Amino acid sequence: MSLDITKERGTPLERQKFTWKEIAGEPYSKLDDDAFTRVRQILMHGVEQEACRLKHFAARFCPDLRLPLARVRRVEHLQATMVNWLMPGDQSPLETTIGFEQVAIEVTAHVASVEPDPYMAQVYRFGLLEDFDHLYRYAALMDRLCGKDANNILQSYTDVMPGRPTSVEHRAPEDDLRRHYEKTQAAPLTKIHAALITGSEWQTRDYYLTIGPTFADPVARQLYAEIAAIEEQHVTQYEALSDPSETWLEKWLLQEATEVYAYWSCYSQEQNPRIKQIWERFLSYELGHLRLVRELMEEVEKRDPAELLPAEFPDPLSFRSHREFVRQTLTEEVLLRARGFDIVPPDLESPASLAYREQLNASGSPSELVAAGYRWKPGTELTDRRVREAEFVSLVQEEAAQ
Amino acid sequence: MSKNDRPTDIGINRTGIALSPLDGPRMTEGATATAPSSAGSARDAAVLRFRYAVEAGEIGHMPPPLSLRGVAGAAASLLKGQKGNVLLDKLGERLAFERTGVRLYDGLILKLEASGSWSGGPTLEDLVAFRADEARHFEWMVEAMTALGADATAMTPSADLTAVESVGVLQVISDPRTGLAQALHAQQLAELADVAGWDLLAMLAESLGHGELAAQCRLALAQENLHAASVARWLKAHAETAAHGELARAS
Ligand SMILES: [Fe+2]
Ligand SMILES: [Fe+2]
Ligand SMILES: [Fe+2]
Ligand SMILES: [Fe+2]
Ligand SMILES: [Fe+2]
Numbered sequence: 001m002s003l004d005i006t007k008e009r010g011t012p013l014e015r016q017k018f019t020w021k022e023i024a025g026e027p028y029s030k031l032d033d034d035a036f037t038r039v040r041q042i043l044m045h046g047v048e049q050e051a052c053r054l055k056h057f058a059a060r061f062c063p064d065l066r067l068p069l070a071r072v073r074r075v076e077h078l079q080a081t082m083v084n085w086l087m088p089g090d091q092s093p094l095e096t097t098i099g100f101e102q103v104a105i106e107v108t109a110h111v112a113s114v115e116p117d118p119y120m121a122q123v124y125r126f127g128l129l130e131d132f133d134h135l136y137r138y139a140a141l142m143d144r145l146c147g148k149d150a151n152n153i154l155q156s157y158t159d160v161m162p163g164r165p166t167s168v169e170h171r172a173p174e175d176d177l178r179r180h181y182e183k184t185q186a187a188p189l190t191k192i193h194a195a196l197i198t199g200s201e202w203q204t205r206d207y208y209l210t211i212g213p214t215f216a217d218p219v220a221r222q223l224y225a226e227i228a229a230i231e232e233q234h235v236t237q238y239e240a241l242s243d244p245s246e247t248w249l250e251k252w253l254l255q256e257a258t259e260v261y262a263y264w265s266c267y268s269q270e271q272n273p274r275i276k277q278i279w280e281r282f283l284s285y286e287l288g289h290l291r292l293v294r295e296l297m298e299e300v301e302k303r304d305p306a307e308l309l310p311a312e313f314p315d316p317l318s319f320r321s322h323r324e325f326v327r328q329t330l331t332e333e334v335l336l337r338a339r340g341f342d343i344v345p346p347d348l349e350s351p352a353s354l355a356y357r358e359q360l361n362a363s364g365s366p367s368e369l370v371a372a373g374y375r376w377k378p379g380t381e382l383t384d385r386r387v388r389e390a391e392f393v394s395l396v397q398e399e400a401a402q
Numbered sequence: 403m404s405k406n407d408r409p410t411d412i413g414i415n416r417t418g419i420a421l422s423p424l425d426g427p428r429m430t431e432g433a434t435a436t437a438p439s440s441a442g443s444a445r446d447a448a449v450l451r452f453r454y455a456v457e458a459g460e461i462g463h464m465p466p467p468l469s470l471r472g473v474a475g476a477a478a479s480l481l482k483g484q485k486g487n488v489l490l491d492k493l494g495e496r497l498a499f500e501r502t503g504v505r506l507y508d509g510l511i512l513k514l515e516a517s518g519s520w521s522g523g524p525t526l527e528d529l530v531a532f533r534a535d536e537a538r539h540f541e542w543m544v545e546a547m548t549a550l551g552a553d554a555t556a557m558t559p560s561a562d563l564t565a566v567e568s569v570g571v572l573q574v575i576s577d578p579r580t581g582l583a584q585a586l587h588a589q590q591l592a593e594l595a596d597v598a599g600w601d602l603l604a605m606l607a608e609s610l611g612h613g614e615l616a617a618q619c620r621l622a623l624a625q626e627n628l629h630a631a632s633v634a635r636w637l638k639a640h641a642e643t644a645a646h647g648e649l650a651r652a653s
Contacts, residue, residue, distance in 0.1 A: 026579075032414050032416060033416070088579075090573070090577065151419060152417040156421075156426045156428075161432055162437075167439075327432070369446050372444075373440070373442045373443045375433055375438060377430070378426070
């Protein structure tokens with residue numbers, strides 16, 4: 001299956017319209033829909049948020065592009081809203097969080113496994129093992145705070161076990177920067193991957209910052225604060241992959257190509273017919289955006305945008321379990337650390353990162369605390385008689401004894 | 403199709419591990435084989451929660467009293483000091499809960515109109531009458547607080563918490579995907595809280611010497627007992643009818 005993006009013209013911008021009824025349409029079912037429907041919904045909201053964000057920054061630097069940016073950005077905003085409003089009201093923020101980490105794991109695993117540039121692939125594998133650990137910490141929180149099973153959300157596609165421990169993911173800023181691709185040499189897919197994962201991580205950072213303080217429980221509040229800090233590092237890492245010498249129009253073009261690729265991937269694998277129609281409609285909208293930016297590029301930069309785009313996309317993003325790939329990466333690379341632009345063995349970690357981490361964890365590590373001795377079990381750890389019937393010891397008496 | 407017969411239909415619920423005969427066992431095997439990154443148990447987090455609980459301030463406090471001028475002499479003396487604030491906090495709680503109760507019944511009435519009832523289930527008149535009860539209870543609380551010289555628009559600490567407690571009730575009732583029976587099951591929580599709330603308030607008013615207020619609370623309590631019993635009866639009728647597969651005919 002392939003998509004020829006030069007032939008497809010898409011929906012013209014003036015016909016990209018919405019009503020509030022459509023925007024606030026029927027959500028997916030948390031119980032009945034496949035977990036990958038939620039994965040696609042979360043991913044695409046991240047992609048649309050990135051589409052808006054990039055266009056806002058571009059508008060600050062490019063007075064001549066402000067009007068076309070505003071016009072396309074308005075559609076991106078309404079797309080973002082409609083996609084995000086597919087989330088159902090019975091899905092709690094913590095359940096959605098489990099979904100966010102499943103996105104980070106499964107989509108990054110796919111990207112890492114097909115990324116043509118070996119350095120970039122290593123960076124994705126590095127980040128993957130960190131989000132993998134976040135899932136385990138949040139699953140422990142869900143079990144021990146709420147008495148709920150994270151696998152009701154994951155549907156057995158994604159393992160719940162420690163990755164690179166979150167407590168050691170805290171690094172000095174200089175150790176989160178990475179080398180960027182060279183725009184004249186990198187494959188189009190390399191550029192698309194960077195835009196896709198950066199957008200996804202940014203929305204994760206924003207989401208945790210937004211919902212973290214809606215929890216009353218101090219352990220949850222600490223854990224969200226801690227993991228949001230790692231997502232901020234992930235944004236730093238992934239945005240560093242893009243070539244800073246790309247023009248704003250080049251970046252814009254790539255973002256639209258990323259949206260086309262992502263919606264096309266969603267469309268090709270969606271099982272919910274109603275949601276599949278949304279992916280199809282938005283794929284056509286994005287082809288319209290892409291065409292508009294191609295014309296702008298010809299007009300403004302007097303260059304052929306075809307040089308920057310693949311003639312056709314390779315295989316779509318694969319929305320499926322990457323269990324084997326993740327486990328293998330875990331076995332081989334969980335101990336790796338980052339130093340400067342490089343992924344290095346643990347003994348080469350920078351003193352700056354070690355000092356930064358020691359300071360942040362000085363009053364205890366939320367992610368270690370929440371998952372102390374935790375092993376995920378189907379139906380929660382309370383299905384284990386030893387946990388269920390553990391002897392009660394009064395904290396006050398223990399405190400007094402000390 | 404009425405939504406009232408939907409909940410227990412067999413669909414494609416994918417949340418259970420048994421639905422993944424290949425992936426499920428791999429999940430369990432992987433999680434069992436991997437050691438936690440640190441030793442301990444849920445107790446470690448409990449220690450932190452304990453620390454926070456010991457150190458934390460409060461959610462909020464009662465507003466300062468308005469001028470006691472205009473408040474009848476006897477009532478004013480009854481309201482002085484800590485006792486007065488305990489009573490006003492609880493009056494504020496009832497006020498807030500009953501006011502939200504009106505909105506919950508708005509949601510239930512809408513559900514009934516959208517999806518119908520069942521044999522032994524509520525009629526529109528039942529729900530409209532109960533809504534009127536909640537509205538009247540709210541009005542009584544506004545009057546009681548005003549008579550005691552309190553600001554009936556203030557959100558007291560108990561009023562705040564009672565709203566947090568019932569967030570889920572509102573969420574279930576306002577979801578267009580839930581049926582009337584599911585929404586009434588949520589309302590049952592509110593009605594049981596109503597009963598307990600009026601019972602406590604009647605006792606408190608009595609013990610602080612507010613005889614008239616106590617009598618009014620007992621009247622409200624009788625009505626809430628009827629609400630709670632009715633909701634329980636409707637839900638039992640629904641469960642029975644559904645279990646016998648007779649819902650389609652009943653609605
Ligand atoms: Fe878009
Ligand atoms: Fe993460
Ligand atoms: Fe991340
Ligand atoms: Fe777009
Ligand atoms: Fe009631």
